[in-house]
Structures are given as C-alpha cells and as structure tokens.
Amino acid sequence: MRKRATFAVFAAATALAGFAAPAADAEVTEGDVVISDVAFDGGKNIVVDVYDKTITVSGTFTHPSGIQDADFVLWRGPDGANPYETYDDRIVSNEYYVHADCVASSATTSTCSQTFTFEPDWTLTNADAGTWKVSVQGVANDDSWTHLASYTTTRLQRHSKLTANASPEPIAKGASLTVSGKLTRANWDTLDYRGYGSQQVKLQFRKAGTSTYTTVKTVNTSSTGDLKTTVTASEDGYWRWNFAGTSTTPAVKATGDFVDVQ
Structure with missing residues (x-):
C-alpha cells in the first residue's frame, strides 16, 4: 500500500511524552483521559472519488488537568500482542506529527480534531476500500494519557x-x-x-x-x-x-x- 509516511502506533507522540506505546489490541488507560463522541466526516462513511478528498475527524477529551493533544489513526489487521509491527495497513492524519487542533470548552474538556487527506493518485488503491478500525489517543496537560486501539470502525468507500x-x-x-x-x-x-x-x-x-x-x-x-x-x-x-x-x-x-x- 502506498503511503506518505510510516506510522508506528503513536510512536512520535508517545516518545515526546516520555512513555512507551501501548499494545495495539489493548484499551489502555493511564491518567483516565475520557474519550467520547469520535466521528469521521460528521459520522458518515468516508467516500472518495477519483480525486483527493480531505475530511475531518473530531472527538471529545476530558481530564482534570485539561487536554493538550490527541491523535486519530485508521488501521486494519489482526489483533495481537503488537499487530502494528506486523502489517503496513495504517493511515495517519495530516497533523499526526504535530499537535491536533484542540479547543477547550472548559478547564477539563476539549474538542480535538485532525484532518485526513485521501489521494487516489498516490495513497489509495482499490484494495484499501472496506472497513477500518479507528485508534484514538488523548494526552492530558499533566502528560497522562489514554489510548483506545479499537475505539470504533469506519468504512472507506469508492464513490x-x-x-x-x-x-x-x-x-x-x-x-x-x-x-x-x-x-x-x-x-x-x-x-x-x-x-x-x-x-x-x-x-x-x-x-x-x-x-x-x-x-x-x-x-x-x-x-x-x-x-x-x-x-x-x-x-x-x-x-x-x-x-x-x-x-x-x-x-x-x-x-x-x-x-x-x-
């Protein structure tokens, strides 16, 4: 599968925060960041024509210390001790290696969003169409975090x-x-x-x-x-x-x- 960048289970974000990446099939909570209301493109399936399409994914993140960052990743493959090391099917956001756009609604809660651009002339093949798992991570201001490897699923479809x-x-x-x-x-x-x-x-x-x-x-x-x-x-x-x-x-x-x- 053709991809712009290689992604290793939040490796960049977790390294910066000073903690190890969690196992991909585990719903890991450290610091009790609460994640909710994650939706791609307003809750619709991701339908891509023969030209580029950019969509937004957003979610609500809550922690007593407030929220500093979040990441969303599409992936598919077998669950296991660390499936991200054994397959190449993953799609990261345009902002994966920088901070997500997080807008605070209170001292403890933020809505964080990232964009994904799907490019049939470069990053997509017909084999990519189908159901993808959605991995979500939220990072609090005190550097505690929650990672849900399979928060939900979404479909990537051919128009x-x-x-x-x-x-x-x-x-x-x-x-x-x-x-x-x-x-x-x-x-x-x-x-x-x-x-x-x-x-x-x-x-x-x-x-x-x-x-x-x-x-x-x-x-x-x-x-x-x-x-x-x-x-x-x-x-x-x-x-x-x-x-x-x-x-x-x-x-x-x-x-x-x-x-x-x-």
Missing part, C-alpha cells in the same frame, strides 16, 4: 454512480417498456470509473403525482455493471434503479426517468 433510462417514450399502455442503466464506481488504481458487476439492484417505480417509489423487481448487473429489464407500461410515472451499497461502495439511487403512458 458510486447509477444511471437509468426507460424507453420508448412516450409508450402505449400495455406495451413493453425497457429500463436500462449502469452501475459504476471509482477505480483508485486507474483513476476513472468502471462497471460494478454481479450486484443486485432494485428497479423502482413512482406514479406521477406521488412521492414514494415502489420496488418492482431486482436485477443483477452484468460483468460490466450494465442493467436491463422489461416491464409492462401501465401508467405515467418515473423509473429508477436503487443500489443498496456494499462495505466497499456506498448506496446510490439513479435519477428517475419519466415515461408518458398513452
């Missing part, structure tokens, strides 16, 4: 697109209507969009004058991400495809295509 086209238009009532489309997603290896094959996608219909779509049938995409099926035209309305998403690819709905039934 998806979905189209829909119903024809012919207009169409006689009772005639056969063909609805086609294509499901594609960002390819971080080639920096373009490629079809997402063998995926179940729902064909949905919304009657003109209403606001709710109803699922008519489920169709699998071809190896190139193409969709095609036929239905009987019965009334005016909108046809669309609806993809529920996977761990590597976000859900997406096509824009409804209106068909006039005469």
Whole structure:
C-alpha cells in the first residue's frame, strides 16, 4: 500500500511524552483521559472519488488537568500482542506529527480534531476500500494519557454512480417498456470509473403525482455493471434503479426517468 509516511502506533507522540506505546489490541488507560463522541466526516462513511478528498475527524477529551493533544489513526489487521509491527495497513492524519487542533470548552474538556487527506493518485488503491478500525489517543496537560486501539470502525468507500433510462417514450399502455442503466464506481488504481458487476439492484417505480417509489423487481448487473429489464407500461410515472451499497461502495439511487403512458 502506498503511503506518505510510516506510522508506528503513536510512536512520535508517545516518545515526546516520555512513555512507551501501548499494545495495539489493548484499551489502555493511564491518567483516565475520557474519550467520547469520535466521528469521521460528521459520522458518515468516508467516500472518495477519483480525486483527493480531505475530511475531518473530531472527538471529545476530558481530564482534570485539561487536554493538550490527541491523535486519530485508521488501521486494519489482526489483533495481537503488537499487530502494528506486523502489517503496513495504517493511515495517519495530516497533523499526526504535530499537535491536533484542540479547543477547550472548559478547564477539563476539549474538542480535538485532525484532518485526513485521501489521494487516489498516490495513497489509495482499490484494495484499501472496506472497513477500518479507528485508534484514538488523548494526552492530558499533566502528560497522562489514554489510548483506545479499537475505539470504533469506519468504512472507506469508492464513490458510486447509477444511471437509468426507460424507453420508448412516450409508450402505449400495455406495451413493453425497457429500463436500462449502469452501475459504476471509482477505480483508485486507474483513476476513472468502471462497471460494478454481479450486484443486485432494485428497479423502482413512482406514479406521477406521488412521492414514494415502489420496488418492482431486482436485477443483477452484468460483468460490466450494465442493467436491463422489461416491464409492462401501465401508467405515467418515473423509473429508477436503487443500489443498496456494499462495505466497499456506498448506496446510490439513479435519477428517475419519466415515461408518458398513452
């Protein structure tokens, strides 16, 4: 995996603070820094297109002496005595080697944040899409600290697109209507969009004058991400495809295509 920097479980921060890095699979507390409300990009999955994307992660940190710093790291690999020494899958923030942005709301509590930049043309490959563990560390003003190696998880996903086209238009009532489309997603290896094959996608219909779509049938995409099926035209309305998403690819709905039934 291509990365800008090598990260060794908070080594830089812990060395500066004068203590050893904790084992990665342990929820270590020294000094009782309380960590809460950690969220990436406002609590959403991290969805990256074929160009760079920067998101913010933040959390709340509390200690009687106040908070001086925090760190957030994305990682994946086996739990164990010290898994960070045995794999290379880790993503550190842009501010990892400097102080996080910590804003005090009281003498004991701060909201700390860092940014992460995901770069498909350099740091990401398709293999990076999926679920990542979130490691969080908070450092108090008295140099005590808490490290939670697996505070939560987040998903790093390849941006998806979905189209829909119903024809012919207009169409006689009772005639056969063909609805086609294509499901594609960002390819971080080639920096373009490629079809997402063998995926179940729902064909949905919304009657003109209403606001709710109803699922008519489920169709699998071809190896190139193409969709095609036929239905009987019965009334005016909108046809669309609806993809529920996977761990590597976000859900997406096509824009409804209106068909006039005469």
